Amino acid sequence: MAKTSKISPFAPAALAELPPIPGVRLAVAEAGIKYSGRTDVLLTLFPEGTEAGGVLTRSKTASAPVDWCRAQLQHGEARALVVNSGNANAFTGWRGREAVQATAKFAADAAECTPEQVFIASTGVIGEPLEASKFEAVMAKMAAEAAENRWTEAARAIMTTDTFPKLATQRAHIGGVPVTINGIAKGSGMIAPDMATMLSFIVTDAPIEGRALTKLCRQHTVPTFNSVTVDSDTSTSDTLLIFATGGAAARGARRILDPDDPDAAAFSAALLHLMHDLSMQVVKDGEGISKLMTVHVEGAESDAAARRIGLAIGNSPLVKTAIAGEDANWGRIVMAVGKSGEAANRDRLSIWFGDIQVASEGLRHPDYSEAAASEYMKRGEIEIRADVGTGGTGRATVWASDLTHEYIAINADYRS
Amino acid sequence: MAKTSKISPFAPAALAELPPIPGVRLAVAEAGIKYSGRTDVLLTLFPEGTEAGGVLTRSKTASAPVDWCRAQLQHGEARALVVNSGNANAFTGWRGREAVQATAKFAADAAECTPEQVFIASTGVIGEPLEASKFEAVMAKMAAEAAENRWTEAARAIMTTDTFPKLATQRAHIGGVPVTINGIAKGSGMIAPDMATMLSFIVTDAPIEGRALTKLCRQHTVPTFNSVTVDSDTSTSDTLLIFATGGAAARGARRILDPDDPDAAAFSAALLHLMHDLSMQVVKDGEGISKLMTVHVEGAESDAAARRIGLAIGNSPLVKTAIAGEDANWGRIVMAVGKSGEAANRDRLSIWFGDIQVASEGLRHPDYSEAAASEYMKRGEIEIRADVGTGGTGRATVWASDLTHEYIAINADYRS
Numbered sequence: 001m002a003k004t005s006k007i008s009p010f011a012p013a014a015l016a017e018l019p020p021i022p023g024v025r026l027a028v029a030e031a032g033i034k035y036s037g038r039t040d041v042l043l044t045l046f047p048e049g050t051e052a053g054g055v056l057t058r059s060k061t062a063s064a065p066v067d068w069c070r071a072q073l074q075h076g077e078a079r080a081l082v083v084n085s086g087n088a089n090a091f092t093g094w095r096g097r098e099a100v101q102a103t104a105k106f107a108a109d110a111a112e113c114t115p116e117q118v119f120i121a122s123t124g125v126i127g128e129p130l131e132a133s134k135f136e137a138v139m140a141k142m143a144a145e146a147a148e149n150r151w152t153e154a155a156r157a158i159m160t161t162d163t164f165p166k167l168a169t170q171r172a173h174i175g176g177v178p179v180t181i182n183g184i185a186k187g188s189g190m191i192a193p194d195m196a197t198m199l200s201f202i203v204t205d206a207p208i209e210g211r212a213l214t215k216l217c218r219q220h221t222v223p224t225f226n227s228v229t230v231d232s233d234t235s236t237s238d239t240l241l242i243f244a245t246g247g248a249a250a251r252g253a254r255r256i257l258d259p260d261d262p263d264a265a266a267f268s269a270a271l272l273h274l275m276h277d278l279s280m281q282v283v284k285d286g287e288g289i290s291k292l293m294t295v296h297v298e299g300a301e302s303d304a305a306a307r308r309i310g311l312a313i314g315n316s317p318l319v320k321t322a323i324a325g326e327d328a329n330w331g332r333i334v335m336a337v338g339k340s341g342e343a344a345n346r347d348r349l350s351i352w353f354g355d356i357q358v359a360s361e362g363l364r365h366p367d368y369s370e371a372a373a374s375e376y377m378k379r380g381e382i383e384i385r386a387d388v389g390t391g392g393t394g395r396a397t398v399w400a401s402d403l404t405h406e407y408i409a410i411n412a413d414y415r416s
Numbered sequence: 417m418a419k420t421s422k423i424s425p426f427a428p429a430a431l432a433e434l435p436p437i438p439g440v441r442l443a444v445a446e447a448g449i450k451y452s453g454r455t456d457v458l459l460t461l462f463p464e465g466t467e468a469g470g471v472l473t474r475s476k477t478a479s480a481p482v483d484w485c486r487a488q489l490q491h492g493e494a495r496a497l498v499v500n501s502g503n504a505n506a507f508t509g510w511r512g513r514e515a516v517q518a519t520a521k522f523a524a525d526a527a528e529c530t531p532e533q534v535f536i537a538s539t540g541v542i543g544e545p546l547e548a549s550k551f552e553a554v555m556a557k558m559a560a561e562a563a564e565n566r567w568t569e570a571a572r573a574i575m576t577t578d579t580f581p582k583l584a585t586q587r588a589h590i591g592g593v594p595v596t597i598n599g600i601a602k603g604s605g606m607i608a609p610d611m612a613t614m615l616s617f618i619v620t621d622a623p624i625e626g627r628a629l630t631k632l633c634r635q636h637t638v639p640t641f642n643s644v645t646v647d648s649d650t651s652t653s654d655t656l657l658i659f660a661t662g663g664a665a666a667r668g669a670r671r672i673l674d675p676d677d678p679d680a681a682a683f684s685a686a687l688l689h690l691m692h693d694l695s696m697q698v699v700k701d702g703e704g705i706s707k708l709m710t711v712h713v714e715g716a717e718s719d720a721a722a723r724r725i726g727l728a729i730g731n732s733p734l735v736k737t738a739i740a741g742e743d744a745n746w747g748r749i750v751m752a753v754g755k756s757g758e759a760a761n762r763d764r765l766s767i768w769f770g771d772i773q774v775a776s777e778g779l780r781h782p783d784y785s786e787a788a789a790s791e792y793m794k795r796g797e798i799e800i801r802a803d804v805g806t807g808g809t810g811r812a813t814v815w816a817s818d819l820t821h822e823y824i825a826i827n828a829d830y831r832s
Contacts, residue, residue, distance in 0.1 A: 061754030061762045091750040093779030094764065126747025126782050234755035317733070317819075318827055325828025331542025334507040338477030339650035346477045347509065364507030364543050403733075405824050411734055412741025 006406060009380060010284035011164040011293060018169045019181045021205050022150035022247050023047030027142035027150060028157040031134040034086030034124060039157040041135060043142040044081040047110050050245045052078040052119060053213025055221055057238035064096030065120040066087050066237060071117055076210025078114035078243050081201060082135065086124040090236040095129045104131035110143035121239045123160055123186060123198050155184040158199055161410060162186050166281040172270035175263045178254035179206040181270055185278040200225070200240045200278055206267055207246035207255040214269055215259040217242055224275040227307060229314045230286035286401025287410045291323050292381045293400045299387040300394035305342040307396035309388060312340035313399030320404050323382055324402040328373035328412045330358045337388055348389025353382065422822060425796060426700035426708060427580040434585045434598045436564035438619050438663050439463030443558035443566060447550040450502030450540060455479040455573040457551060458767050459558040460497040461527050464666055466661045468494040468535060469629025471637055473654035480505050480512030481536040482653060490524040492626025497528035497617060498551065499574050504542040506652040511545045518548035526559035527832050537655045539576055539602060539614050562710035571600040574615055577826060578602050582697040593669035593678045595622040597686055601694040616641070616656045617693055622683055623662035623671040632684055633658055640691040643723060644815045645730045646702035672813040702817025703826045708797045709816045717787035723812035727802060728756035730816030738817040739798055744789035746774045753763040753804055764805025769798065
């Protein structure tokens with residue numbers, strides 16, 4: 001655990017208050033996985049008929065729980081979710097697989113379902129065997145105590161180096177019937193696209209088929225979790241799961257099978273909004289963050305190219321340190337555009353800090369004022385805009401944290 | 417310029433002493449480009465008949481001098497080289513092109529050659545117009561004073577945040593005739609493959625055709641300058657030029673037209689050795705370096721895949737901070753292998769720190785000792801070995817610096 005405990009300057013003034021979703025009960029416990037004196041395990045119980053979708057890390061060294069979830073997403077039936085912090089159960093080989101199977105069994109016993117209906121996620125140190133027996137000791141008690149109003153405690157239990165719990169909620173309508181979407185997330189280091197957040201769990205009472213949920217997740221992950229970056233490092237454990245209890249069907253909501261169903265449009269928009277909200281909370285809690293960069297790229301060959309250029313800017317250690325140092329060193333943005341590998345026309349490249357144009361048509365803007373740019377850099381939120389001048393209409397926005405002494409302090413000795 | 421002046425712990429105890437190469441005369445001056453109280457411009461004069469080859473940055477926002485050199489490499493005739501530090505003349509549009517043309521004219525007048533026979537390189541701040549008139553004021557005096565024994569002063573004049581000048585020399589034989597290869601380099605930040613060093617200049621008296629020089633450079637750049645990394649950022653100005661005076665022809669050396677000519681084998685080997693030497697000096701002077709990482713990757717699908725995995729490890733902020741913190745956090749190496757995008761078999765992955773095997777067959781090694789690994793991490797030079805288990809024979813070695821508070825201090829306010 002980090003030795004530092006400085007809270008992000010972008011921590012919300014008040015946490016979102018998540019309404020209960022009927023039949024979704026949560027419980028947390030201190031299993032003593034790694035931390036002492038704090039909760040480190042979350043059990044969520046879902047009503048019968050709950051369907052699951054999601055997206056998982058593309059890492060070639062994915063964790064044992066990621067393998068497990070990938071398999072269970074094939075059928076998409078969910079009755080329980082177990083999440084622990086402090087140990088990622090990643091690169092733990094056969095022991096990791098056994099730990100996951102044991103955890104699923106303990107949770108299935110407590111939730112009265114099959115092990116395959118249990119979804120599992122773990123976050124923390126990589127390569128350390130996880131003792132699943134620690135879950136056995138707390139599982140029955142958690143299931144007995146689980147309640148619908150424990151969302152904030154749930155978000156706290158899954159934190160690692162996070163400095164604040166991440167919660168969001170949205171309301172939408174499906175064919176006139178109101179539905180709720182609640183989400184929690186964790187993650188502040190080892191954050192980069194594919195997916196950006198380490199863990200995020202979303203629950204709704206909307207009746208939506210598992211495969212449709214996965215399609216919606218995939219689509220909405222691009223401009224949200226895959227457009228934020230802290231340190232360019234991608235986790236072995238990145239997991240975004242969405243659970244739909246279908247409870248709203250009893251109130252007349254029609255079951256959605258196709259994500260493009262017009263009746264699902266409002267739900268899809270609300271889900272996108274919620275995923276944006278959660279992903280912004282993740283980057284705003286980026287390890288050691290002192291400033292938030294919003295990078296708008298336009299004039300690229302495609303939206304995907306624009307996003308890659310935005311990530312090259314947002315991931316550049318030299319851009320990140322300049323932002324941290326309140327230095328209007330826009331030449332480093334030129335460098336980052338140039339190294340991205342995507343098409344850019346140097347002699348048509350224009351760059352802005354907020355409304356201040358610093359470069360136009362391939363060189364410093366004639367009206368450039370170092371004083372004005374330097375004054376702008378003192379802000380907490382820095383907007384960078386780059387028109388890369390290919391004549392294309394590709395555009396994207398990327399959000400990134402800066403690179404500070406605090407990041408080094410947090411990460412130079414994370415394990416001890 | 418950096419506010420810090422801590423010298424790299426890997427600075428050589430003594431600088432290499434470069435022998436004169438007949439007809440190659442060097443001079444330095446204080447042109448007052450940006451710094452005061454130090455030299456910032458280098459003029460090198462070559463004898464008639466000198467041929468040039470080289471490789472230049474693949475950045476889409478390359479500097480004006482890079483454009484100029486790319487054009488002049490088409491004919492490959494060289495009579496002068498002008499290098500300045502303090503201003504990169506990058507992203508300076510038409511003003512940058514005019515500054516390069518003016519510089520070439522001033523140097524051509526002083527060297528009594530055509531402007532097209534002048535090669536130019538600039539390093540320093542991006543986006544700031546370069547006043548070429550400052551070169552005019554010093555050029556004639558430099559040409560008059562130029563001498564064959566000024567290699568160390570030359571290496572010093574091109575430094576920016578470097579903490580030591582970088583020099584290397586090699587001897588080889590072409591058909592029994594001894595030849596000399598001298599090289600200098602600069603670069604300690606904005607260092608990443610394509611090319612790794614910002615600037616390096618190599619001079620030999622061997623008689624080798626320009627295009628053959630370029631082919632040799634391209635080939636040898638892969639395991640040298642393109643296998644070292646400091647911060648994953650690629651410069652707009654990366655330039656490696658090699659000049660062959662052909663002076664050894666008078667002593668009987670045959671002119672080399674084909675890099676695969678058996679007579680060129682010893683020269684090629686010596687050039688590779690010299691480029692390795694210079695590129696190691698560059699990474700050993702990586703901004704804020706406290707430890708040097710040598711990353712060996714094997715068992716990859718190809719050498720190129722192995723190199724990309726090695727760079728994913730060497731560029732990972734989380735690996736770099738762990739090394740800086742003397743933390744044997746090998747799980748982050750697992751993460752970096754997983755995110756590289758190259759094939760890897762998680763369940764066959766093995767990792768070593770030096771001779772200490774920390775992971776084998778997809779999990780922590782049975783004999784793993786945290787105490788032994790932690791003791792190893794106290795060393796200044798850390799060897800990491802990863803067998804990524806694809807069954808392929810691809811292998812590569814990558815060298816990287818760590819990520820320290822000093823890097824942040826140097827880069828958070830570079831321009832002021």
